[in-house]
Amino acid sequence: KQARISIDREVEVSRVDERIFSSFIEHLGRAVYEGIYQPGSKFADEDGLRTDTIDLIKELKVPYVRYPGGNFVSGFKWEDSVGPVSQRPHRIDPAWGVIETNEFGLHEFMNWAKKADVKPMYTINLGTRGVSEAKDVIEYCNIKSGTYLSDLRRKNGAEEPFGIKLWCLGNEMDGPWQMGHKTAREYGRIAHEAGRMLKFIDPSVECVACGSSNSSMPTFASWERTVLEESYDTTDYISLHTYYGNRDNNTPDFLASSVDMDQFISSVVATCDYVKAVKRSNKKINLSFDEWNVWYHSNEADTKLEKWVQHPHQLEDIYNFEDALLVGSMLITLLRHADRVKIACLAQLVNVIAPIMTSDTGAWKQTIFYPYLHASTMGRGTVLNTAVKVDTYESKHGDAPFVDAVVIADEGQETLTLFAVNKDLKSDYSVTMDVRQFEGYQVQEHILLTNEDLKAVNTEEKPDNVAPVFCQNSKVEDGTLKSVLPARSWNVVRLK
Numbered sequence: 001k002q003a004r005i006s007i008d009r010e011v012e013v014s015r016v017d018e019r020i021f022s023s024f025i026e027h028l029g030r031a032v033y034e035g036i037y038q039p040g041s042k043f044a045d046e047d048g049l050r051t052d053t054i055d056l057i058k059e060l061k062v063p064y065v066r067y068p069g070g071n072f073v074s075g076f077k078w079e080d081s082v083g084p085v086s087q088r089p090h091r092i093d094p095a096w097g098v099i100e101t102n103e104f105g106l107h108e109f110m111n112w113a114k115k116a117d118v119k120p121m122y123t124i125n126l127g128t129r130g131v132s133e134a135k136d137v138i139e140y141c142n143i144k145s146g147t148y149l150s151d152l153r154r155k156n157g158a159e160e161p162f163g164i165k166l167w168c169l170g171n172e173m174d175g176p177w178q179m180g181h182k183t184a185r186e187y188g189r190i191a192h193e194a195g196r197m198l199k200f201i202d203p204s205v206e207c208v209a210c211g212s213s214n215s216s217m218p219t220f221a222s223w224e225r226t227v228l229e230e231s232y233d234t235t236d237y238i239s240l241h242t243y244y245g246n247r248d249n250n251t252p253d254f255l256a257s258s259v260d261m262d263q264f265i266s267s268v269v270a271t272c273d274y275v276k277a278v279k280r281s282n283k284k285i286n287l288s289f290d291e292w293n294v295w296y297h298s299n300e301a302d303t304k305l306e307k308w309v310q311h312p313h314q315l316e317d318i319y320n321f322e323d324a325l326l327v328g329s330m331l332i333t334l335l336r337h338a339d340r341v342k343i344a345c346l347a348q349l350v351n352v353i354a355p356i357m358t359s360d361t362g363a364w365k366q367t368i369f370y371p372y373l374h375a376s377t378m379g380r381g382t383v384l385n386t387a388v389k390v391d392t393y394e395s396k397h398g399d400a401p402f403v404d405a406v407v408i409a410d411e412g413q414e415t416l417t418l419f420a421v422n423k424d425l426k427s428d429y430s431v432t433m434d435v436r437q438f439e440g441y442q443v444q445e446h447i448l449l450t451n452e453d454l455k456a457v458n459t460e461e462k463p464d465n466v467a468p469v470f471c472q473n474s475k476v477e478d479g480t481l482k483s484v485l486p487a488r489s490w491n492v493v494r495l496k
């Protein structure tokens, strides 16, 4: 089968904001404890931080990490997480039915972030707390000295302010499962006031208001409209979250989930611009897709977990090959919307619905690690408007193209990178793309991730069962890139 991809060097979508390759660590399961922090482990450094996961996170070049929640944050008291560890309280975390010891807290996270070369995206609790605590936590983090809380931070070992620039105003406040769940109007008011408070104290910060937890929420779109009506002047980004699963074992439908993601993004953009028009505002609200991934494999096991224990194996999805294909398509979807999606967080980063898993004997890469790695390391530059002429198939999300693709030009590095997923389970696709505007460019590499078995996984014992290879499926001939994308495959074709 055949597909044609068309680009024009001068028809750009946008420069990619590197924050689109961000991720997320929540106090949940073994994300923090045993994931990034495990004193006594042979992989731990002098601060108890796991160096093996830090190495993998550096390989991924993760720019920002959202922290500390997630649902967890809506019952969290940030003050519990600072000061001498022996005096920090153990608390119940009602969101996940576990006990949080607070052994790893704000200072430990900032220290870890520095070592992992990531920047913080800090979530405040707007569920069970409010404006006053927002005021306190930013004073603690961002004021240099001379006030009670900034001096407390210095006493606790951080002479210099943390300087956190990106703040999430609560988490999934539209969800009835959220502690302190609110109506859109209630949340919009508190988000506005909390955001105003953060900006009074540090005008250089940016704020992300909660959008919908997914596009199937009954309040979807009217939630965004109302929240933005109330908080337009303080909000910089509105959040989107979504997780997909293949519960019916229908792979074509599952792989078509990126169509839903695409429509979700377009609808949120439209809603932001509607409120902009109503307000006669010049300000544009951009999007922070700060939770996205596949999540369903662990759902059943999690219903059997014992309550009120410390960091159990929770939300530990073991990802298979078809999950990697969808993650690749979701990355393509985010990049195709790079004009409005400025931040996105693969949820999450270690052990909990994550590309990286750990045990006492090491850390290994799940299947989804690879598309994330390739996009983050090779997807920086300028997104070109990428038209894909290809057959579509019917799915529960509407018509889905068999091939998803996006092209990134990096003028500095003089590279042109095509990311493409072939969702056809049986047929290869021969793809052509006119590259005469990129005179002299030749194929540097074609990286391919494919597998006969859609359900193949990586495990501690077989960590390289699903791994990318270099192939010779691409060439430039007479100004045309000609590539063969094998059936069911993730492809990175890099020209230079």
Ligand code: AHR
Pocket: 026, 069, 070, 071, 072, 171, 172, 291, 347, 348
């Ligand atoms: O990432 C897991 C959970 O999914 C987060 O805590 C929550 O925000 C979402 O529902």
